[in-house]
Amino acid sequence: MADPILSVQSLNTHFFADEGTIRAVDGVSFDLYAGRTLGIVGESGCGKSVTARSILRIVERPGRIVSGSIILRRSNNTIVDLTTLPTDGAQMRAIRGGEIGLVFQEPMSSLSAFHTIGNQLQEAVLLHDPIGKKAARTKAIDLLAMVGIPRPSQRVDSYSFELSGGLRQRVMIAMALAAEPHILIADEPTTALDVTTQAQILDLIRRIQQERNLAVMLITHDMGVIAETADDVVVMYLGKEVERGPVDSTFHAPKHPYTRALLRSIPSVLAEPRARLATITGSIPHPFARPAGCPFNPRCPERMAVCETTVPLQYDVGHNQATACHLYAA
Amino acid sequence: MSVTTAENRVAVATQRQLIWWRFKKHKLALISGIIVILFYVTSIFADTIAYTEPFDTQAARSYIPPQPIHWFDANGHFHPTVSALKGKRDPRTFKLSYAPDASEPRDVTLFAHGYEYNLFGLIPTDIHLLGVTDGKPQDALFLLGTDQLGRDVFSRLMVATRTSLSIGLIGVIMSLVLGVLIGGLSGLYGGWVDVVIQRIIEILRSIPTIPLWLGLAAAVPNSWSPQQVYFAITLIISLIGWTELARVVRGRFLALREEDFITAAVLCGASQMRIIFKHMVPSFLSHIIAAVSLALPAMIISETTLSFLGLGLRPPAISWGVLLQDAQNLQTLALAPWLLVVAIPVIVVILAFNFLGDGLRDAADPYG
C-alpha cells in the first residue's frame, strides 16, 4: 500500500475541567490512505468526535492536545505535523478546507440561515482560491451539481431553511469539498437523517471518493453504516483504541471482547422476529470515574487479574489487525 | 472528596441546591448579592444609622463641608473625635455662620442618644448608631456635610435609601403579580386570548416612557400628601413595568407546554391546576426571580429620574431623586460639591442588581 496521507500517532487530547481531567482521546493511532475509507466507531464518550476535532485543531477549551503527532502529507508533497502548528495560523487555516474537509452531523446548525447556499459555497471557494466572484459562483453551481442537487443554477440562490435535511447535508458535503481537499472527515453525517436519505448520502460520499480518490474518515456509532462503507475500522472505548483492522476481519473475527459484545448487542434486520439481544453488563463509566487498568475491564466477560491494574498495549494479531487486550499479549 | 461521594451529593441535590452551587461560582454576582442585602439592611435600620433629624433645618448651618472623623488623637490612641462647630459673626455682613473648630473635639460614640423615632415603625426609641458624648449630634456630626437648608446630608441619605429601595420593591411586586397573571393566561391558553393580550402589551410598550411618566406624574394633584404621591408614583411605575415580566412568563409557559413531562402529566390524568402549580410554576420560578432582580433597578431609576425632574416625589419627602434635585444647578455644585455624593449609592445599587440578576439568570438556566 502507498504511504498514508494522514498519520495519527499516539494522540492524547485531554479536557481540563474544575472537577478533574477527562482523557477524551487517550493514545490513539491510525492512518488514512487515499481512496480508502476509515471508519471510527464507538458509543458516547469514546472520543471519536474529539479525535476529528483534534486533527483539525478545533478542540474547544478546556480541551487541548497534550501529546502525540498528526502527520499530514500535503498536496505539494511536504510533510507537516499538525500538532506543531498554531491553531489560528495561516497554515492551519489553509489546511482546513484546503487539504482536509469536514462534514458535521447537524446540517441545520452548520449552515448559516442568513446567507444563500450559493454565498456560502462561494466563500468556501474564495477562501482558498481567489478566482473572483463570478468564477466562484460558477464553481458553486458545479459543486451543487456534483452532489446531486437538482436544478443547481436555481437552487444556488436558496436559503438553507428552504431545503430538506438530505439536501442540506449534500450542501454541507459540497462546502467541505469546495477547495478540493484530499481528505474528507465526516462526523456522523447521516445520524440526523432518515434511512432512505442516509442511503443516498452514503452513496454520494462513496461516488465522490471514487471520482477524486479521497481519503475518507467516517465517524459514527452505527455499526451497520461502518459495514456498508468502511474499508478499515477503528473501535474506540472511553478514549482508547480497542481494536483496529480491515472491516471484514473486524466484523467476522472480532478480537476485543468489547467489539464482540457490541456486535452481538446491535439490533439487525437479519435477526429472527422478537429475538432478544445480548447485552453488555453495566454501563459506560462516568468520565471522571475511569477504571484503573483496561477501561473496559469492569464490564468484560473475559476479565483477568492483570486487566484491573495494567493498561494493555496495542497487540498485533495478524491480517493488519491490532487490539488493546491482555488476552493477546504474547 | 472521592468521585462517588461527590456524585451522590449531586444526585440528591434539589434543583434549588444546584442553582445555588452554580450561582456561588459567579464571584461578581455573589458580591453584588451581598451588597444588595447590605443596602436593604441599611434601609430597615435607616433611622438608627442616621443621627440627625432629616427634616431639621438650620439656616446657620448651611453648606458645611463634610467633616471626617479623626480616628486617633495626638498621642496615637484610638479615640474618635469630630470638631464641634463654633459660631462666628462676620463683622461686615453681620451674618452668623458656623465653622468647625479643631480646638474643640467632641468624642464620637456608638449607640448614643439622638432624636426620637420608631424602630421598624413600631418601637419608640432614640438610640442611634453614632453620636457624640456631649452636645447634640446636629451641632457636631457632619459626616457628609449639610445642604443649603442646613440639613445633614448623611442622615437624609439614609432615609432616602429607604424610600427609594422600597418604592423599587413595592413597584416590582405589583408588576410581578400583574405580569405573572396576565403572562400566564396568555401563555397557557394561547389562541385569541394570547393575541389580544400581546397586542395590548405591544401598544403599551410602544408609548415612549418619559413623556408617559411626565404626563401621568403631572396628573398627580399638588394637594395630595407625600404618602399619597408615593403610592401614586409606585403605581405609575409598575403599570408599565409589568409588560416585561409578562413576556418572560408567557415565553416560559409556551415553552413548557411542549415539554414531554407536561404531556406525561396530562396523560396520567393530572388536573390543569396541578399541572400549572406543580409542574410549570416551579420551572419558571427561577427565571422570574432573575427577571425581577433586573426589573428592580429599572424601577429605582424611574423613581429617581421622576423625582429629579421634580415630577415624582417632592420635598418634604426624601428620596434619592429628591436629594439629587438639590444638586441640579452649577452654582450649587460649585459651592457644595459633596451634594453629589447621593449619586454614588444609586450607581452602586443599580450595578449590583444588574450583576446579581445576570448571575441568577445564568445559574437558573445555564442553557437559556
Next chain:
Amino acid sequence: MTRILDVRALRKHFPIRRGLLSRIAGHVRAVDDVSFTIESGETLSLVGESGCGKTTTSRCILRAIKPTSGEIRFRTESGTEIDLAPLEARQLRPLRRQMQMIFQDPFSSLNPRMTIAEIIGEPLLVNGVIDSTARTRRVEELLELVQLPSAYLNRYPHAFSGGQRQRIGIARALALNPSLVVADEPVSALDVSVQAQIVNLMLDLQDRLGIAFLFVAHDLSVVKHVSHRVAVMYAGRIVEIAPTRALFETPRHPYTEALLSAVPVPDPRRRSQRIVLEGDVADPSDLPQGCHFHPRCRYATEACKTETPPLTEITPGHSVRCIRATELTLTGVPAQ
C-alpha cells in the same frame, strides 16, 4: 386474543394559516385515513420516516391531540368498547390510566424538579392512591420491575444516564397497570448497548404483564426485535401492514422494499445492490395526486398517478396499498 384497539379511518389535518387575519391557506394532512388494530399483549410497530405521520397518529390515539375525524375504539378493563375520538377532556380522564406513553427524549420526559419517587408516584397520586406508604411500596415494586435499585428513590433525574431515565419513564408508564402503552421511539436517543438493554426489558415486561405496545419507530432493525406485526407509513397513510416475518421477508409495497434495502446491515459481506430512492420524502402539505409514493416509485405506471389505492388484504393478515401489489415480486430481507 381480544382486540384492545381498533382504529378506523383516522385523520388529523393541521390548518396552514397565512396572512394578517390567519386565513386558512391549506392543510397539512399529517394523518390521512389510517386504520389498524392491536390485540391485547401484542406489539404493533408503526414505522416510517420523518413527516410520515406516525408520531401524530400515536398522539391522537392517546388523545394528547384531538383527531379531525375517524374512530379510536378502545376496549376498557370492564370489557366495553369506547370510541375515544369525540370525547372531551373530562370524559377522558378516568380512561387515561389504561393507556400510557413512553417518550423518546429521556431528558425532557422527566420533570427535573421532582424526585424519582415523585415522578413514578404521580400517576398513582393523581388517580387516588393518597396513602404515601402504599405509593412508596408500589414505586419500589416498579423500580424492581425495571431493574433499578430502590436506593435511587430520592434522587433527581439529572443524576441518571439516558438509559436509566428511560427505565424511570417506563416505570412511570406502568404504574397504573395500563393495557396499552404507546412507545414513541423509546430507544433512538440511546447508545447501542443501552438500546439492547431497554429492548430486552420491554420484551420481558410484555411477557410478564401482557401489555399491548404500539411501538413507533424509524429504525427497522429495532422494530424486527420487538414487533409481532408491523405497519409501514408514508405521507400520512399506512402503505403496508403485516406480521413481522412476512413484512421483512416478503414485502409487497415498493416503499417497504426500498426502506428495507436502505437499512445498513452490520455485515460487510452483504453490500448488495441497494435501491436508492430519488427525491425527498413527500411533503404532507403538498401531496401528489393518486398514490402518494408514485413520484419516487421505480414500478410506477400511468395509472398510479391518478388512482388512489385502498389498503387491500392480499394474504391473511397482510394488507398493501398498491394497485400493482399482486403482480410485483419484491426483494425482502430473509432472517439468518
